Amino acid sequence: MIQKRATAGLGPKGSFQACVALRSDSSRKMARNEEPEMSPELSLVQLIVTKHHRQKRSLIQILQDIQGRCQWISPETLDEVARELDIPPAHVYSVATFYKSFSLSPRGRHICTVCMGTACHVRGGAAVLEHFERTLGIKAGETSPDKEYTLERVNCLGACALAPLAVVDGRYYVQMNEIKANQVLETVKASKKSQQGEP
Amino acid sequence: MPYRTHLLVCAGTGCVSCGAFPLKEALVTEIARRGLGNEVLVVATGCNGFCERGPIVMVHPEGIFYQRLKVEDVPFLVEEHLIKGRPVQKFMYVPPAEEKPVPKMADIEFFKHQRLIVLRNRGRIDPERVEEYIAYDGYDGMAKALTGMTAEGILAEVAASGLRGRGGAGFLTGKKWELCRREAATPKYLICNGDEGDPGAFMDRSFLEADPHAVLEGMVIGAKAIGAAKGFIYIRDEYPLAVKRMGIAIEQARELGLLGTDILGTGFDFDLEIVRGAGAFVSGEETALIASIEGQRAFPRQRPPYPAQHGLWGKPTVINNVETWANIPSIIRRGAAWFAGLGTETSKGTKIFSLVGKINNTGLVEVPMGIRLRDIIYGIGGGIPGGREFKAIQIGGPSGGCIPKEHLDLPVDYESLTQAGAMMGSGGMIVMDEDTCMVDIALYFLRFTQEESCGKCAPCRIGTRQMAEILARISGGEGSDEDLEKLERLARVVKQGSLCGLGQTAPNPVLSTLRYFRDEYRAHITDRSCPALVCKNLITFFIEPEKCIGCLLCLKNCPVAAIAGERKKVHVIDQAACIKCGACFNVCPAKVRAVSKYTGEKGRTLAGRVPGGVET
Numbered sequence: 170m171i172q173k174r175a176t177a178g179l180g181p182k183g184s185f186q187a188c189v190a191l192r193s194d195s196s197r198k199m200a201r202n203e204e205p206e207m208s209p210e211l212s213l214v215q216l217i218v219t220k221h222h223r224q225k226r227s228l229i230q231i232l233q234d235i236q237g238r239c240q241w242i243s244p245e246t247l248d249e250v251a252r253e254l255d256i257p258p259a260h261v262y263s264v265a266t267f268y269k270s271f272s273l274s275p276r277g278r279h280i281c282t283v284c285m286g287t288a289c290h291v292r293g294g295a296a297v298l299e300h301f302e303r304t305l306g307i308k309a310g311e312t313s314p315d316k317e318y319t320l321e322r323v324n325c326l327g328a329c330a331l332a333p334l335a336v337v338d339g340r341y342y343v344q345m346n347e348i349k350a351n352q353v354l355e356t357v358k359a360s361k362k363s364q365q366g367e368p
Numbered sequence: 369m370p371y372r373t374h375l376l377v378c379a380g381t382g383c384v385s386c387g388a389f390p391l392k393e394a395l396v397t398e399i400a401r402r403g404l405g406n407e408v409l410v411v412a413t414g415c416n417g418f419c420e421r422g423p424i425v426m427v428h429p430e431g432i433f434y435q436r437l438k439v440e441d442v443p444f445l446v447e448e449h450l451i452k453g454r455p456v457q458k459f460m461y462v463p464p465a466e467e468k469p470v471p472k473m474a475d476i477e478f479f480k481h482q483r484l485i486v487l488r489n490r491g492r493i494d495p496e497r498v499e500e501y502i503a504y505d506g507y508d509g510m511a512k513a514l515t516g517m518t519a520e521g522i523l524a525e526v527a528a529s530g531l532r533g534r535g536g537a538g539f540l541t542g543k544k545w546e547l548c549r550r551e552a553a554t555p556k557y558l559i560c561n562g563d564e565g566d567p568g569a570f571m572d573r574s575f576l577e578a579d580p581h582a583v584l585e586g587m588v589i590g591a592k593a594i595g596a597a598k599g600f601i602y603i604r605d606e607y608p609l610a611v612k613r614m615g616i617a618i619e620q621a622r623e624l625g626l627l628g629t630d631i632l633g634t635g636f637d638f639d640l641e642i643v644r645g646a647g648a649f650v651s652g653e654e655t656a657l658i659a660s661i662e663g664q665r666a667f668p669r670q671r672p673p674y675p676a677q678h679g680l681w682g683k684p685t686v687i688n689n690v691e692t693w694a695n696i697p698s699i700i701r702r703g704a705a706w707f708a709g710l711g712t713e714t715s716k717g718t719k720i721f722s723l724v725g726k727i728n729n730t731g732l733v734e735v736p737m738g739i740r741l742r743d744i745i746y747g748i749g750g751g752i753p754g755g756r757e758f759k760a761i762q763i764g765g766p767s768g769g770c771i772p773k774e775h776l777d778l779p780v781d782y783e784s785l786t787q788a789g790a791m792m793g794s795g796g797m798i799v800m801d802e803d804t805c806m807v808d809i810a811l812y813f814l815r816f817t818q819e820e821s822c823g824k825c826a827p828c829r830i831g832t833r834q835m836a837e838i839l840a841r842i843s844g845g846e847g848s849d850e851d852l853e854k855l856e857r858l859a860r861v862v863k864q865g866s867l868c869g870l871g872q873t874a875p876n877p878v879l880s881t882l883r884y885f886r887d888e889y890r891a892h893i894t895d896r897s898c899p900a901l902v903c904k905n906l907i908t909f910f911i912e913p914e915k916c917i918g919c920l921l922c923l924k925n926c927p928v929a930a931i932a933g934e935r936k937k938v939h940v941i942d943q944a945a946c947i948k949c950g951a952c953f954n955v956c957p958a959k960v961r962a963v964s965k966y967t968g969e970k971g972r973t974l975a976g977r978v979p980g981g982v983e984t
């Protein structure tokens with residue numbers, strides 16, 4: 170299953186490759202910590218569902234774990250979760266589309282999130298988001314065609330005193346403006362080049 | 369061995385974003401290098417609340433407050449302060465419009481006027497070490513409740529304290545507990561609502577990061593009073609640090625027998641589980657939050673029956689906000705009379721607010737109920753930056769409203785705020801100056817609620833959308849006089865007809881701005897001008913020829929290449945190509961200030977448009 174998705178998915182460096190790589194790691198980890206009898210042949214979904222004791226009420230946490238590993242949740246994965254938990258696919262789908270944390274389309278390698286909280290808004294957060302949109306050539310919520318960047322907006326990150334705020338690849342950047350945004354994106358690009366330069 | 373000095377490095381989300389962890393590493397390394405490893409201890413604490421000044425380091429016991437430290441400052445700081453004993457002035461806080469630094473934390477205006485009860489441990493304990501919490505009377509209240517009090521006794525104490533829910537509506541906590549306790553059905557559940565969705569509010573985030581054990585302690589006490597055996601702490605997914613620290617706290621408490629089975633050897637069992645939110649504002653509503661824990665979409669449902677009677681999995685459930693739970697240990701430890709002595713007739717105790725926006729000292733503040741808005745804004749907050757004029761303060765997030773300067777002497781309590789058209793909400797306070805447009809703010813909130821409306825009931829789903837569309841029209845300079853009436857009529861329908869608190873309060877930002885800033889709406893409609901120079905359709909950016917020095921800065925930063933000019937020659941904006949992003953305005957050097965914004969007639973003339981906004 171995972172193998173199939175990996176080839177159908179994102180190409181050689183896609184997120185599913187990462188999933189597959191993580192799979193063996195997670196099976197080892199879980200085999201050690203929680204479920205000693207588990208076979209390493211289980212799929213990622215099966216592993217995560219088992220970790221949550223197959224409880225139907227843990228659906229949201231299960232989807233969160235999958236999203237955490239793969240960055241997004243594919244339609245096949247949603248089906249598999251429904252089968253494993255023995256609940257209608259429609260229910261899984263309704264939950265997955267309701268909450269903003271879940272991405273049902275592949276995301277880029279670099280995630281840029283711009284805070285749109287009130288404090289950020291009065292200090293110019295909208296201009297920062299527009300600048301990201303122009304520079305990356307995508308709208309908020311979209312992923313660039315080369316799957317490099319995903320631009321997202323968030324309602325509040327709770328660091329309002331340092332508004333406006335942006336998060337790029339998990340790092341918080343405070344008191345943002347257009348010039349800082351350019352610097353951040355330059356850093357991301359530079360790190361990418363140096364990674365590619367490695368043998 | 370006791371240390372002579374403790375360096376308390378703030379490790380809240382704000383300071384961490386500004387580099388608190390590398391700073392801590394550097395301090396540890398430098399202190400070891402200078403052979404002070406046995407004398408000076410570096411501790412990572414929870415959020416101090418003064419996030420804007422991060423990273424923050426407090427030197428204990430002297431109470432010296434250092435701010436905005438960088439890794440490269442560390443050797444000098446260690447040399448001067450720790451070795452030579454000379455506090456370093458240049459790293460200290462200097463109040464706005466003053467020159468003399470204030471060395472001690474206790475003397476800084478931002479901290480001086482606060483009354484810390486819930487946040488008493490902030491910045492002084494390591495939130496990842498239960499021993500430090502215990503050292504400052506932690507779990508004392510719980511011990512008292514479990515060993516020396518009956519369930520009725522605890523209930524009576526909480527009721528007598530007059531504590532009201534800190535999540536927004538202000539329901540009496542003691543009454544809620546009593547309702548749940550009286551229910552015959554078992555098991556009973558407790559929920560801590562940490563789904564802090566209000567944009568511009570970060571009390572729960574800061575608190576859960578700074579003092580997670582206080583919430584645990586409060587919940588164990590509540591469990592004994594109500595007779596619950598299981599609790600859930602629901603935390604927003606956007607707060608990873610809070611989730612992590614709460615997880616550590618739960619584990620440590622279990623290890624020490626402060627949580628789980630046979631707590632403190634009293635035979636009382638209670639356990640807790642963390643549930644992460646998944647990014648839906650509506651899940652902060654109690655019935656929606658319950659649905660979310662059950663693994664459903666976060667749809668609210670009709671009340672009554674209230675969760676106290678019919679909650680999680682249909683069982684009696686008490687759901688309280690983070691701050692409410694955090695008040696409980698102090699009430700039990702110090703008594704209801706002490707707590708009831710704080711605050712006003714109807715609003716007891718203190719309240720935490722996040723003071724942000726256009727204000728000098730931004731951060732998290734805890735103040736006694738009944739304090740005047742003026743004292744928060746000008747006392748603690750240090751006034752408005754850049755010599756600008758205060759315009760309004762937005763309280764209560766998307767459910768609240770904007771309060772203008774005429775009401776600056778308003779006491780902060782549940783009733784006064786509601787009367788003034790705002791709401792206590794969870795405690796976000798966003799200060800706005802004359803550069804903030806009230807139509808734009810109302811539009812911002814309505815877009816927010818429209819997007820976050822779960823769609824279950826029509827008044828909220830359709831009403832918020834219609835209101836946002838009307839506001840967008842006004843902001844775009846295409847509004848008409850009837851629009852204001854329409855807005856007011858719609859607001860009433862949405863308020864009365866919506867199922868849950870989200871819809872019932874969604875019109876507040878519109879109603880309060882219409883009430884206090886109607887002229888500004890009128891200016892958008894009749895003059896097609898935006899007095900605050902915010903609404904894009906109504907403003908024009910213009911380079912003043914007599915001021916421009918031809919530095920090329922704006923030209924280089926214009927994202928659409930709409931500026932023409934050469935070095936040392938006056939630059940000109942091509943108004944047809946301008947997208948009004950404001951980049952030129954922001955990069956023009958402060959001493960030049962050649963880029964101006966115009967609105968109304970003047971703006972249209974400069975933009976080469978005929979009156980009425982039609983292009984020539």
